[in-house]
Amino acid sequence: FLRGLETVADYDLENKRFVLNSPTLTSIKWWPGGLGKTSTHALVMAQLRIRGKILGPHMFLVQLRDMETHLPRTGITVGDIGPKMGFESIDNGFLLLNNVTIPREHMLMKYAEVTEDGEYIQHERNKKLTYGTMTLVRVGMVAYSGTCLAKPITIAIRYSAVRRQGHINPREGEVQVLDYGSQQYRLLPLVAMAHAFLFTGQWMGSFTEV
Secondary structure, eight states, X not given: OGGGOOOEEEEETTTTEEEEEOOSGGGSEEOOTTTTTTOSXXXXXXXXXXXXXXXXXXXXXXXXXXXXXXXXXTTEEEEEOOOOSSOTTSOOEEEEESSEEEEGGGBOOSSEEEOTTOOEEEOSOOGGGGSHHHHHHHHHHHHHHHHHHHHHHHHHHHHHHHOBOSOSSTTSOOOBGGGSHHHHHHHHHHHHHHHHXXXXXXXXXXXXXX
């Protein structure tokens, strides 16, 4: 859950910068698209911590790879997560941060800011905006799962309706494959599942509206 985010961004008062860390195994970023081989920069969501006090999740712009050599910067472990069940064209990756420093200005400060002396100023805003993007992506995954399922099941249903094979009643001609109970048993629950994913995604999306 988003409030349990474990990546930490500590503000270094002496050097006026942030220090980002992935303190646990479960804090490693996993699955972001383009991270495996392509991305040079990333917007990293991390818990802001000033003088030991956690102030909630905030976004930070982090350079991951050298612009000349494309090698990971000091303190950054990044790579491809490997084979997946689908979306093989996208280099989904992982990211581990170990005392990675970034300038103070690399925190996104439209709705909240940290001054040079470490004062945290929160502007008026809808609280959903803090992690709205992360929530919206997860909502989209539910709806998109319905779309991905609907495409092949539509093909299967149409083919089963057009294709004729075998006889249920010997006195009549060949029947549609869809007339067989076993075919209905296999396909119709998937139609229902696709609708469930689509409608659930739409319902979840209503909670992300600002």
